Amino acid sequence: MGGDFGPHCIVPACLDSLVEYPSLQLILVGQPSVIEALIAEHPAVDRSRLRIHPASEIVTMDERPAQVLRGKPDSSMRQALELVRRGEAQACVSAGNTGALMALSRYLLKTLPGIDRPAMVTAIPTARGSCHLLDLGANIDCSAEHLYQFAVMGAVAAEALGIVRPRVALLNVGTEEIKGSQQVKLAATLLQQARELNYVGFVEGDGLYRGEADVVVCDGFVGNIVLKASEGLAALIVARLEALFRSGVGPRLVGLLALPLLRRLQDDLRPARHNGASFLGLQGIVVKSHGGAGPEGFRSAIRRALAEIRENLPQRLHGRLEQLLL
Structure with missing residues (x-):
């Protein structure tokens, strides 16, 4: 029931995912009358793989996490996480209030042993494929130990998704050892001592997009700004190219020839393709969809949850944490 568009976006995305x-199998958690009306617009849907779990309350995008924890026991967000806690679902995907989702996830699912705070991670496109960036906003202020834990979780997640010995780096204002905040420097010291990790040092913002690392670690304040700036820049590049190709007869002819390449560029850069941030470090799978994502973006979030289910990511994380955490 959450996100900027609520069930009017999420229900069609779910129905398309059932076809894909x-x-x-999906459980749609929320107000049955609203959900049923939207499903009725798609009479061909296979109802045998879809059920509705009623929840009378909705978490709004501006509610404080503490208020949601105390005051909304029957919210769709909480009920969805309860299904995961009880083992009735293998993952929860939500487009709702990020702070409330994180607070409820920590309260209901708990963190894995050795992990103080879960971290949000997603894959962003780079010149060499993609890079796992964390944290994306769940933890604004982080100690060196938190950054170290994020690096461990990011490395294990990258391995689970097929990257052999992923290169791990800390996002910093320079690559020299003397650069950066005190906590980033301390985190670098911890990572240098972790021989099980393939730590490659500091990486700057431009190196992130050149693909100099497979896992890049930062606090949530920095990570969220990087993610939002990246989305804005991608949209700007595509808009500028389209404007240039419409600026005259010659450019229009060139644009017609370049149209297949432009469409491929749009496909590679559009945020919807990379939507879905995982909450790493929980004893269950939770994926956060961007609140402003459309149906295509929400399908990407479901796709990420499926990948983590296939790889049994929480259990894999648990199995490696004792080896890697100091």
Whole structure:
């Protein structure tokens, strides 16, 4: 029921995902009358793989996490996480209030042993493929130990998704050892001592997009700004190219020739393709969809949850944490 568009976006995305993944089963948590009306617009849907779990309350995007924890026991967000806690669902995907989702996830699912705080991670496009960036906003102020834990979790997640010995780096204002805040320097010292990790040092913002690392770690304040700036820049590049190709007869002819390449660029850069941030460090799978994402973006978030289910990511994390945490 959350996000900028609520069930009017999420229900169609879920129905399309059922078609895309024949083994997928979905539980839609929220107000049954609203959800049923939207499902009725798609009479061909396979209802045998879809059920509705009622929840009478909705978490709004501006509510404080503490208020949601105390005052909304029957919210769709809480009920969805309860299904994961009880083992009735293998993952929760939500487009709702990020702070409330994180607070409820920590309260209901708990963190893995050795992890103080969960971290939000997503894959962003780079010149060499993609890079796992964390934290994306769940933890604004982080100690060196938190950054170290994020690095461990990011490395294990990258391995689970097919990257052999992922290169781990700290996002910093320079690559020299003397650069950066005190906590970043201390985190670098911890990572240098972790021989199980393939730590490659500091990386700057431009190095992030050149693909100099497979996992890049920062606090949530920095990570959220990087993510939002990246989305804005991608939209600007595409808009500028389109404007240039419309600026005259010659550019229009060039644009017609370049149209297939432009469409491929749009496809590679559009945020919807990379939507879905995982809450790493929980004893369950939770994926946060961007609140402003459309149906395509929400399908990407479901796709990420499916990948983590296939790889049994929380259990894999748990199995490696004892080896890697100091």
